[in-house]
Amino acid sequence: xxxxxxxxxxxxxxxxxxxxxxxxxxxxxxxxxxxxxxxxxxxxxxxxxxxxxxxxxxxxxxxxxxxxxxxxxxxxxxxxxxxxxxxxxxxxxxxxxxxxxxxxxxxxxxxxxxxxxxxxxxxxxxxxxxxxxxxxxxxxxxxxxxxxxxxxxxxxxxxxxxxxxxxxxxxxxxxxxxxxxxxxxxxxxxxxxxxxxxxxxxxxxxxxxxxxxxxxxxxxxxxxxxxxxxxxxxxxxxxxxxxxxxxxxxxxxxxxxxxxxxx
Amino acid sequence: xxxxxxxxxxxxxxxxxxxxxxxxxxxxxxxxxxxxxxxxxxxxxxxxxxxxxxxxxxxxxxxxxxxxxxxxxxxxxxxxxxxxxxxxxxxxxxxxxxxxxxxxxxxxxxxxxxxxxxxxxxxxxxxxxxxxxxxxxxxxxxxxxxxxxxxxxxxxxxxxxxxxxxxxxxxxxxxxxxxxxxxxxxxxxxxxxxxxxxxxxxxxxxxxxxxxxxxxxxxxxxxxxxxxxxxxxxxxxxxxxxxxxxxxxxxxxxxxxxx
Ligand SMILES: Nc1ncnc2c1ncn2[C@@H]1O[C@H](COP(=O)(O)OP(=O)(O)OP(=O)(O)O)[C@@H](O)[C@H]1O
Ligand SMILES: [Mg+2]
Numbered sequence: 185x186x187x188x189x190x191x192x193x194x195x196x197x198x199x200x201x202x203x204x205x206x207x208x209x210x211x212x213x214x215x216x217x218x219x220x221x222x223x224x225x226x227x228x229x230x231x232x233x234x235x236x237x238x239x240x241x242x243x244x245x246x247x248x249x250x251x252x253x254x255x256x257x258x259x260x261x262x263x264x265x266x267x268x269x270x271x272x273x274x275x276x277x278x279x280x281x282x283x284x285x286x287x288x289x290x291x292x293x294x295x296x297x298x299x300x301x302x303x304x305x306x307x308x309x310x311x312x313x314x315x316x317x318x319x320x321x322x323x324x325x326x327x328x329x330x331x332x333x334x335x336x337x338x339x340x341x342x343x344x345x346x347x348x349x350x351x352x353x354x355x356x357x358x359x360x361x362x363x364x365x366x367x368x369x370x371x372x373x374x375x376x377x378x379x380x381x382x383x384x385x386x387x388x389x390x391x392x393x394x395x396x397x398x399x400x401x402x403x404x405x406x407x408x409x410x411x412x413x414x415x416x417x418x419x420x421x422x423x424x425x426x427x428x429x430x431x432x433x434x435x436x437x438x439x440x441x442x443x444x445x446x447x
Numbered sequence: 448x449x450x451x452x453x454x455x456x457x458x459x460x461x462x463x464x465x466x467x468x469x470x471x472x473x474x475x476x477x478x479x480x481x482x483x484x485x486x487x488x489x490x491x492x493x494x495x496x497x498x499x500x501x502x503x504x505x506x507x508x509x510x511x512x513x514x515x516x517x518x519x520x521x522x523x524x525x526x527x528x529x530x531x532x533x534x535x536x537x538x539x540x541x542x543x544x545x546x547x548x549x550x551x552x553x554x555x556x557x558x559x560x561x562x563x564x565x566x567x568x569x570x571x572x573x574x575x576x577x578x579x580x581x582x583x584x585x586x587x588x589x590x591x592x593x594x595x596x597x598x599x600x601x602x603x604x605x606x607x608x609x610x611x612x613x614x615x616x617x618x619x620x621x622x623x624x625x626x627x628x629x630x631x632x633x634x635x636x637x638x639x640x641x642x643x644x645x646x647x648x649x650x651x652x653x654x655x656x657x658x659x660x661x662x663x664x665x666x667x668x669x670x671x672x673x674x675x676x677x678x679x680x681x682x683x684x685x686x687x688x689x690x691x692x693x694x695x696x697x698x699x700x701x702x703x704x705x706x
Contacts, residue, residue, distance in 0.1 A: 340505055341535030341593075345549035345600045346525030355548070359539040438539040439582025 224406035229413070232406040241395075242414070248390040249380060250418065252308055256315025257376050261369055264320045268327025269353070272361070278328060289321040293375075294382040301387055311383040311391070318379040319372040323365070330364025331357055363435045370427055377419050450517060452604060452636045453479040453502060457511035459661075460497050471497040473663035474511070477655065482634040484627075486647040488696065489657025489665075490703045495640045496532055499606050502638065503529045515604065525549070528602035530610040532640075536581055536593050542568070543577040545592055549600025567595040570625060572618065587614040591622070598629070605630075607639045611646070620680055623649060627677030644700055648693045649683055656699045666699050668692055 210226045220228060236242035271278035296314060304310045339356050347355065384393025392411050399407025435441050455477040461468040472494035479485050489495055500506040502513055504523040513520045515527065523529075528549075536545045544551075546567055550560040568574055571591040581589050590613045597605060611619045627650055630637050641647050647654050648670055656666040670692055672678075683689050 335533075337531050337533045337535045338537060340503075340523065341529070341531060341596075342537070342548065342552075343523040344503060344525065344527060344529040344602075345596070346552045351552055355540075356537065359537070362539075434539070438580055440538055 221403040221405055224409060228406040229410045232404075233410045233414070236395075236407075236410070245390055245392050245395045246414065246418065248308075248388075249384065249392045249415075252311040252384075252391065253315060253373075253376055253380050255308075256312040256380070257319050257369075257373055259312070260316045260319025260372060260376070261323050263316070264323025264368065264372070265327050265365060267320075268324045268365075269331055269357070269361075271324070272328040272331025273353075273357070285321065285324065289325075292317045292321055293379055297383065297387065306387045306389065308388070310387045311380055314379040314383040315376045318375045319369075322372040322375060323368040326364045326368025326371075327361060330361030330368075333364070334360030359434075359438075363440050366427065366431055366435060370423065373422065373427070374419065377415060381415065450481075451478040451514075452481040452483070452516065453477070453638065454514040454517075455498070455502070455511065456514075458498065458501065458508050458513065459510040460494065460501065460506065461509045462497075470661040473658070473661040475662075475664055477664065479636060479638060481636055484630050484637045484639065484650055484652045485655060486639045486641060486651040486653075487655045487657065488641060488644060488647045488700055489662055490659045490700070491642075493657045493660045493662030493703075495657065495662070496608055499529070499608050499638065499640060503527055503606055525553070525600060526602055527604045527606060528597035528600055530593050530597050530605070530607040532608040532612075534581075534589055534593060536589060536596060538581050541578050541580055542573055542584070542592050545581070546595045546599050548596060553600070563599055567599055571595045572621070587618055590614055591618075594622070594626075602635075604636045604638070607637065609640055609642060612642070619646075624677060624679055626650065629677070631677045644693055644696045648689060648696055649678060649680070654692075654696055656696060657703070659703045665703070666696075668696060 206226060209223075213223065213225045224232075233242065267281070271281050294314065296317060297310075300310055300313055304313060334357055338360060339352050342352055342356055380391070381393040381396070384391040385397045388394045392415055396408050396411040399405070399411060431441070455475055458475040458477075459473065460471045462471055475494075475498060477485075487495055487498075497506060501508050502515075502520065504520045504527065529535075537548070540548065543564055547560045547564045550563060555563075568577055571594065573588060573591060573595070576584060576588065581592065584592070590610060594607075594610050597607075611622055614622060623646060629635075630650075637650075639647075639650060648668075651670045652672060654668045654670060655664050656668070657663065658665045671688070
């Protein structure tokens with residue numbers, strides 16, 4: 185097999201399971217004809233998505249959701265990386281923070297929802313808080329680990345070149361911890377989506393979570409499934425076109441992550 | 448009589464571990480003069496790296512004092528360049544940017560930095576690999592980048608911990624000759640750890656031999672220098688005086704073999 189053909193196949197392969205599921209769903213629906221309020225037909229979902237797109241409703245909801253996600257994630261990443269660095273570099277700080285982090289991590293996510301609705305009301309602030317609350321812990325813990333795992337000899341090396349504390353952090357600790365930070369951001373975003381949708385289900389008047397919730401109210405399974413598909417597609421796209429390129433240009437380029445086959 | 452560049456007095460070091468203290472070295476006294484090339488040989492685990500890291504400022508001695516230019520060592524500094532036993536160049540910097548890092552930190556203008564780096568790249572036989580990342584190089588090439596990086600920062604003292612251990616035999620001969628020549632012309636003070644007796648004698652003004660752990664200095668051998676520049680292997684191997692010294696060091700080292 186030629187390398188370029190093999191490459192093409194690997195690019196297309198991830199789409200295969202999705203196609204299989206859709207085809208199976210279509211066939212099942214043709215044979216069984218279940219009530220559309222329980223399982224809609226493929227065509228129903230496509231038509232609904234199309235109508236929502238035309239009316240602009242879908243785009244508004246996507247914009248609201250993605251906006252909240254990015255805002256909450258940006259806060260979560262910034263605070264998580266900063267706190268992770270401080271804790272990773274100073275033993276006493278990490279020992280002080282550890283119990284706190286474990287305590288609040290256990291009750292992070294939608295557990296806060298009933299309480300925070302009272303504090304922040306319904307809307308973007310609520311969703312942003314819940315996303316921050318999810319992303320922060322994942323990014324924090326990965327950053328601490330990443331900082332602590334940077335080989336000491338690399339830091340010692342640049343210090344003998346005359347680097348001070350900041351130069352050492354900038355040129356050694358930060359890039360050295362990057363594989364873990366990126367992993368934290370990737371999984372943080374994944375969990376961030378969950379927090380977002382959970383927040384929007386009850387605590388928002390716009391967004392994909394709200395869209396799905398309204399679909400449930402009217403027993404419109406086509407709206408629910410259409411919403412779920414939209415979430416999944418956007419999350420996948422963000423990972424592929426936002427995070428993967430960063431990873432490819434940094435930690436992969438530097439040989440810090442390698443595929444088993446060295447591809 | 449010039450003042451000593453490096454003075455180690457009554458150095459002893461213990462590592463604190465979960466299982467109790469580990470004595471890394473016995474009591475060590477060393478004085479290295481400015482511009483002197485001192486090599487250190489000794490069995491594995493005898494405390495060579497510990498001593499070097501203490502001079503570099505990364506280990507605070509349990510006992511004893513270390514002076515550089517008469518001042519106590521309090522931490523690492525750019526006056527003491529180090530080539531570590533483990534590879535310490537940065538995976539996220541290209542060969543060029545690794546070698547130029549010290550100059551970058553010293554805020555040397557880019558044009559000047561590029562000239563210095565280009566010269567070292569030629570010298571180390573790294574031409575054509577300037578924009579490669581370390582993971583794209585062979586082990587020996589990486590080690591050469593590490594030597595070049597330390598050299599580029601132009602420290603007065605260079606501490607090297609088995610810098611050529613991973614370099615192939617052919618390249619090693621060239622690098623040893625180059626290093627000897629460079630040090631002789633630039634009058635740098637060098638403290639060089641090696642496992643190779645030949646290398647130790649070839650490069651040195653003075654060879655120190657250590658006992659096994661906890662290591663102390665067992666013998667000091669002067670290696671006379673007949674030429675102002677560095678040595679070359681051809682005349683070294685045919686010089687009976689050098690052969691005799693190498694043989695002597697070999698005997699001393701063999702007696703310390705870890706059974
Ligand atoms: N960080 C450490 N913690 C505990 N013990 C250590 C530590 N570093 C070194 N040692 C111990 O101190 C002794 C001397 O170590 P050192 O690295 O100085 O040896 P070395 O002479 O450089 O050996 P080699 O030639 O194998 O590099 C060894 O017995 C080692 O086990
Ligand atoms: Mg060693």
